[in-house]
Amino acid sequence: MIPTLNPDGDWELFVTPDWPGFAGHFPGNPVLPAAELIDLVGQTLGVGTTELILARFLLPVVPGDRVHWHGQNTKELQGSLRIQVQRGETVVAELRWRR
Numbered sequence: 001m002i003p004t005l006n007p008d009g010d011w012e013l014f015v016t017p018d019w020p021g022f023a024g025h026f027p028g029n030p031v032l033p034a035a036e037l038i039d040l041v042g043q044t045l046g047v048g049t050t051e052l053i054l055a056r057f058l059l060p061v062v063p064g065d066r067v068h069w070h071g072q073n074t075k076e077l078q079g080s081l082r083i084q085v086q087r088g089e090t091v092v093a094e095l096r097w098r099r
Contacts, residue, residue, distance in 0.1 A: 001013060001014070001019055001040070003041075003044050005044075006068070009070055010068045010069065011044045011045075011068060011069050011070065012066065012067070013067050013068070014065075014066050015032055015062065015064060015065045015066070016063070017030075017063035017064055021033060021036060022063060030062060030063050031062055032060070032061040032062065032065075034093075037057075037061060037093060038055060038095060041069055041085065042097070045071045045083065045097075047081060047097040047099070050081075051097060051098040053080065053096050053097065053098050054094065054095065054096035055095055055096075056093065056094040057092070057093045058091055058092055058093060059092040059093075061085075061092055065087055066087065067085050067087050067092060068085075069084060069085045069086065071083055079098060079099040080097060080099065081096065081097045082094070082095075082096045083095040083096070083097075
C-alpha cells in the first residue's frame with residue numbers, strides 16, 4: 001500500500017485487500033493495524049522522527065477502504081501538527097505530532 005498525493009493536496013490510501021499484514025490482524029476479520037496507519041501518515045507528512053502526542057482511532061480501517069488526510073498546524077499546542085484521517089466525510093482517526 002502506497003499513499004498518493006492528490007491535486008488538492010490531500011494524501012489518499014487505498015487499503016488493498018491482499019496486503020500481507022491482514023493475515024495476522026485479525027484472521028477472519030481483517031483490520032489495518034494502528035501502528036501501520038500511524039507510520040504511513042507520518043511518512044507522507046515528514047513527521048516520522050517527531051513525537052506522536054495523540055492517537056485516537058474512532059473506526060476501523062478495513063480492506064477495500066479508501067482513506068485520505070492532510071496536515072494542519074495547530075495553535076493550541078505550539079508547533080504541533082494535527083491530522084484527521086477520513087473515509088469520505090467520516091473521521092476514522094485523529095493524530096497529532098509535536099514538531
